[in-house]
Amino acid sequence: MNPSVKRWAPFAAVPIIAVAAAIAIPMTTNAAQDLPEKTPQQLLEFVADSDVTAFSGEFTQTSDLGLPDLSSLGSGSTTGADGDGFMSALVELATTSNDARIYADAEQGARLQVLDQLDERDVIATADDGLWIYDSGEKTALHVTHEGSSDASTPPADVPTPSSVAEKLLDSVDDTTAVAVGSNGTVAGRDVYELVLTPRDETTLVGDVTISVDGETGMPLGIAVTAEGASSPAFSVAYTSVDYSTPDSSLFAFTPPAGVEVTEKAIPADAHSDDAAPDDSTTPGDAAPEAPDVTTTGAGWGTIVELAAGEASASLEGLDAITTPVDGGRVLSSSLVNVLITDDGRVFAGAVSVDALESAAR
Amino acid sequence: MSNADTLTSPARRRGGGVGDLLLSELALLFRRRRTWALLGALALIPVLLAVAVRLSGSGGGPSFVGDIAGNGLFTGFAAITVAVPLFLPLTVGVVAGDTIAGEASLGTLRYLLITPAGRIRLLLVKFAVAAAFCLAAALTVVVAGLLIGLALFPVGPVTLLSGTEIPAIDAVGRALLIAVHVAISLVGLTAIGVFISTLTDVPVGAMAATVVLSITAQILGSLSQLSALHPYLFSAHWFGFGDLLRDPISWASFGDNVVLQLGYAVVFGSLAMGRFVTRDILS
Numbered sequence: 001m002n003p004s005v006k007r008w009a010p011f012a013a014v015p016i017i018a019v020a021a022a023i024a025i026p027m028t029t030n031a032a033q034d035l036p037e038k039t040p041q042q043l044l045e046f047v048a049d050s051d052v053t054a055f056s057g058e059f060t061q062t063s064d065l066g067l068p069d070l071s072s073l074g075s076g077s078t079t080g081a082d083g084d085g086f087m088s089a090l091v092e093l094a095t096t097s098n099d100a101r102i103y104a105d106a107e108q109g110a111r112l113q114v115l116d117q118l119d120e121r122d123v124i125a126t127a128d129d130g131l132w133i134y135d136s137g138e139k140t141a142l143h144v145t146h147e148g149s150s151d152a153s154t155p156p157a158d159v160p161t162p163s164s165v166a167e168k169l170l171d172s173v174d175d176t177t178a179v180a181v182g183s184n185g186t187v188a189g190r191d192v193y194e195l196v197l198t199p200r201d202e203t204t205l206v207g208d209v210t211i212s213v214d215g216e217t218g219m220p221l222g223i224a225v226t227a228e229g230a231s232s233p234a235f236s237v238a239y240t241s242v243d244y245s246t247p248d249s250s251l252f253a254f255t256p257p258a259g260v261e262v263t264e265k266a267i268p269a270d271a272h273s274d275d276a277a278p279d280d281s282t283t284p285g286d287a288a289p290e291a292p293d294v295t296t297t298g299a300g301w302g303t304i305v306e307l308a309a310g311e312a313s314a315s316l317e318g319l320d321a322i323t324t325p326v327d328g329g330r331v332l333s334s335s336l337v338n339v340l341i342t343d344d345g346r347v348f349a350g351a352v353s354v355d356a357l358e359s360a361a362r
Numbered sequence: 363m364s365n366a367d368t369l370t371s372p373a374r375r376r377g378g379g380v381g382d383l384l385l386s387e388l389a390l391l392f393r394r395r396r397t398w399a400l401l402g403a404l405a406l407i408p409v410l411l412a413v414a415v416r417l418s419g420s421g422g423g424p425s426f427v428g429d430i431a432g433n434g435l436f437t438g439f440a441a442i443t444v445a446v447p448l449f450l451p452l453t454v455g456v457v458a459g460d461t462i463a464g465e466a467s468l469g470t471l472r473y474l475l476i477t478p479a480g481r482i483r484l485l486l487v488k489f490a491v492a493a494a495f496c497l498a499a500a501l502t503v504v505v506a507g508l509l510i511g512l513a514l515f516p517v518g519p520v521t522l523l524s525g526t527e528i529p530a531i532d533a534v535g536r537a538l539l540i541a542v543h544v545a546i547s548l549v550g551l552t553a554i555g556v557f558i559s560t561l562t563d564v565p566v567g568a569m570a571a572t573v574v575l576s577i578t579a580q581i582l583g584s585l586s587q588l589s590a591l592h593p594y595l596f597s598a599h600w601f602g603f604g605d606l607l608r609d610p611i612s613w614a615s616f617g618d619n620v621v622l623q624l625g626y627a628v629v630f631g632s633l634a635m636g637r638f639v640t641r642d643i644l645s
Contacts, residue, residue, distance in 0.1 A: 004640045007636075007639055007640050008636045008640055010636075011632045011633065011635045011636025011637075011639065012632075012633075012636055014628060014629070014632035015628070015629040015630075015632055015633055018625055018628050018629050019629065022594070022625060058612070058614060097589075101612065113524060113608065115605065115608070115612060117601050117604055118426075118443065118523075118601060118604040119523060119604070120523035120524055120525075120608060122524060122525060134525045136523045136524070136525065141525075240614065241614070248610075251609075251610075254525060255525075256525065257521040257525050257526075257527055258432075258521070259432060259521075260525075
């Protein structure tokens with residue numbers, strides 16, 4: 001052997017091993033684990049019986065819908081502190097990835113921290129102090145209180161947490177959905193069951209939805225939505241770490257810092273329940289607050305959401321560049337969700353084909 | 363870049379163990395006028411920032427700059443934010459690119475190798491010294507920022523990104539922690555610079571190549587089409603120091619950063635050793 005090659009060998013081996021480890025280690029963490037077998041029905045009950053009341057964790061939300069980067073079109077702030085949060089929150093959810101932390105305690109409240117680079121958006125919901133939405137970049141805070149009622153706190157809904165999205169989906173499981181148990185895996189270092197929901201509905205673009213359920217506590221730790229015919233998830237939320245101890249109570253006390261513009265908003269007690277996020281939707285982003293008037297047609301996975309002409313179409317004007325014209329309007333097409341903006345300003349959206357949207361618009 | 367004064371330095375001829383070599387190389391680096399010029403230029407960043415804010419008296423601007431007028435401690439945070447993408451990689455590139463190629467171009471490399479330290483140990487010492495410069499550079503920016511902020515603006519409790527206020531003394535602690543994070547973030551680039559430096563006898567070429575790589579990595583990091591690659595870029599956590607300004611501190615990116623930089627140090631460190639051990643030292 002050439003002597004210089006011989007002397008090189010040990011030094012060349014180290015980088016090769018290091019690179020191989022960097023590739024191999026993330027793959028092995030998803031190896032199958034030993035958990036007691038459960039039927040789909042048992043697993044659904046396991047999730048429903050889950051009695052986790054206090055936890056904290058960090059999670060990552062990613063979207064890969066095949067859409068171009070729309071961040072320049074959004075208004076920057078998407079917490080809705082200025083009132084137009086709904087559409088921009090949708091646009092952000094559809095195109096970008098977010099890291100966030102959640103602290104929850106059934107007795108004290110919940111706090112969501114969206115960890116932007118060098119910025120942070122916080123949603124703090126407590127029973128006695130209402131809801132705070134704080135944006136460190138914009139230096140704004142919105143304080144929502146319920147007049148005359150101090151009952152259950154509003155869960156933070158701006159960014160979907162794995163648990164909230166999964167529970168919403170599982171609530172809507174009926175005979176339009178085939179439920180199966182997938183292979184076990186690991187999420188946030190914990191052994192999980194995988195619950196695979198496959199729509200029986202032929203019209204929907206959703207291929208399947210995989211929900212990772214903590215094998216010990218029954219709390220959903222991750223959710224991945226895969227489009228029909230795709231191999232990797234178009235939308236996913238999953239914890240990267242989770243801790244079942246009660247979070248420190250100081251996290252739920254929020255005092256707006258000096259120099260922050262605070263907006264106070266009181267909601268009458270009777271409007272409280274109507275203000276909840278629209279249900280019957282398969283798009284997790286619909287959980288955003290302050291939804292405009294929404295009507296739905298169809299049922300289950302093939303549901304089509306219609307936004308009335310007016311406010312919604314105004315905030316979609318900037319989208320002209322990335323939509324394609326069709327008969328009677330323009331279409332924003334992605335692997336999971338299609339949006340039809342008709343010429344008279346109505347907006348139809350759903351996890352269905354463009355043809356289905358067009359027939360709904362007629 | 364005159365090194366004439368260092369050529370006659372007696373310290374480096376003393377030889378001895380790795381410890382002596384490390385001390386003499388450290389002394390050599392921090393006695394150099396060029397090193398002080400680099401650190402001085404870095405210290406100028408917060409000074410310019412603070413003076414500009416003081417003179418204009420207006421808020422706004424990029425992250426943290428708008429907060430300086432209300433609280434001088436933010437000068438440290440603002441300065442490190444400005445320095446991370448270009449100025450720090452530039453100075454680190456100069457120091458790391460010079461490690462081996464600089465000695466080779468001056469003709470002093472062969473004398474260094476006469477010491478009983480051996481080639482591998484010399485390389486490790488050179489790398490350690492360059493890494494020490496990373497820490498010195500990051501600390502210079504942060505400490506100069508804190509001092510000029512203290513001198514020109516009122517100082518009080520600092521509002522974290524989460525909206526929580528912490529006492530000024532805790533904020534100084536977090537600022538120093540940020541300097542440590544940034545210094546660790548630059549270790550990968552240092553390893554690349556030392557490796558390139560073993561490839562050539564022209565120090566300017568190694569410096570330029572290192573700096574260009576640091577900019578290339580950041581450009582790749584901004585292309586969303588390459589998102590699968592992003593966690594593996596050595597610049598992946600350069601702005602992760604923001605996580606140290608949350609309540610509670612998010613240690614995830616700090617830990618990821620340590621692992622990533624260690625990986626780069628191992629890969630490019632061994633490539634540099636392979637090259638340096640097999641290469642003919644002609645100068």
